[in-house]
Amino acid sequence: MQALLDAIAAMPAPVDAGRIFHGRGGRHPGCEQWTLDCYPPVFVLTSFAQASEDDLAAIGAALQARWQQIAPGQSLSWVFQHRGEVLRLAGRSDTRLMAGSVPDPHLVTEDGARYRVHVLKGQNHGLFLDMAAGRRWVRAHVAALRARQGQGARVLNLFAYTCAFSVAALQGGAAQVVNVDMGRGSIATGQHNHRQNGLDAGASFLAHDIFSSWGKITRGGPYDLVIADPPSYQKGSFVATKDYARVLRRLPELLSAGGHALLCLNAPELGVDFLRAQVQEQAPALAFVERVSNPPEFADADENRALKVLVFRNNTEGST
Numbered sequence: 001m002q003a004l005l006d007a008i009a010a011m012p013a014p015v016d017a018g019r020i021f022h023g024r025g026g027r028h029p030g031c032e033q034w035t036l037d038c039y040p041p042v043f044v045l046t047s048f049a050q051a052s053e054d055d056l057a058a059i060g061a062a063l064q065a066r067w068q069q070i071a072p073g074q075s076l077s078w079v080f081q082h083r084g085e086v087l088r089l090a091g092r093s094d095t096r097l098m099a100g101s102v103p104d105p106h107l108v109t110e111d112g113a114r115y116r117v118h119v120l121k122g123q124n125h126g127l128f129l130d131m132a133a134g135r136r137w138v139r140a141h142v143a144a145l146r147a148r149q150g151q152g153a154r155v156l157n158l159f160a161y162t163c164a165f166s167v168a169a170l171q172g173g174a175a176q177v178v179n180v181d182m183g184r185g186s187i188a189t190g191q192h193n194h195r196q197n198g199l200d201a202g203a204s205f206l207a208h209d210i211f212s213s214w215g216k217i218t219r220g221g222p223y224d225l226v227i228a229d230p231p232s233y234q235k236g237s238f239v240a241t242k243d244y245a246r247v248l249r250r251l252p253e254l255l256s257a258g259g260h261a262l263l264c265l266n267a268p269e270l271g272v273d274f275l276r277a278q279v280q281e282q283a284p285a286l287a288f289v290e291r292v293s294n295p296p297e298f299a300d301a302d303e304n305r306a307l308k309v310l311v312f313r314n315n316t317e318g319s320t
């Protein structure tokens, strides 16, 4: 646990939401069970194995000591989430407020954008911190397209969750973003996220199962950028090994000539080769361009097990 305590002792005063300690990445032997995030002003400690009360007390004391140095006079707020194996297999977690309080609504920032989060509810807190580089790539890519073409890009955001990619795309100058997710609550948070950022035009929101009908999605196209960021395994909704192919084979008709696809996969057991081979099989006109590097704070001992964010270009006839 020493590496976690060291990271706490060295952490700067948090401004944006972000990861402070990524034991899961396997670069700190003995610390694989721990992650520490900050959704300012609240720290969220997660343990993927049983944690003793003594460990929690030591981590709490380290947070308290560092907080007094970086935010003198302010009270510390932190939450502990236990996601041990037994709970994980049951799809459950156990979350407690350890000190202080959580704002309601709780808004955090990233690169000047504001997002609503909920750190006491569920395992996903409203903003996937490991996707920060993906959002940066989207904002920059859309801005470059606008500069080159003189008009905003059309973007399709599949598996949109709380629509953070859409906020980044519109801030980059997209003309239109179609967000699709089957979670009504997530889509509602996504709409709220747009309002929080003063983005009142340009986005549309479809709360439906992608596989139930492609009609509305296809009608909004063709798109200059299609983002697909599905779960690796969500019972009854999406299983990467069989369902990613069903998304990929749609890409040629969804994408404009020369358009790009940002394809994401967060399954440790499925590497870059899995996704590239699936694209080759289902949409051979798409050429691999690059892998977007994960944020440095998510560095992993095995990059093939870490989050994969891959860019492809539609090289069909007539592409520019």
Ligand SMILES: C[S@@+](CC[C@H](N)C(=O)[O-])C[C@H]1O[C@@H](n2cnc3c(N)ncnc32)[C@H](O)[C@@H]1O
Residues within 6 Å of the ligand: 126, 127, 128, 131, 158, 159, 160, 161, 162, 163, 164, 165, 180, 181, 182, 183, 186, 208, 209, 210, 211, 229, 230, 231, 234, 237, 238
């Ligand atoms: C990994 S999250 C997406 C994260 C999001 N792209 C972001 O950047 O915050 C996966 C999402 O896929 C959605 N989902 C899973 N299966 C789906 C399906 N068949 N149709 C539509 N949405 C689905 C879930 O509701 C969940 O919000």
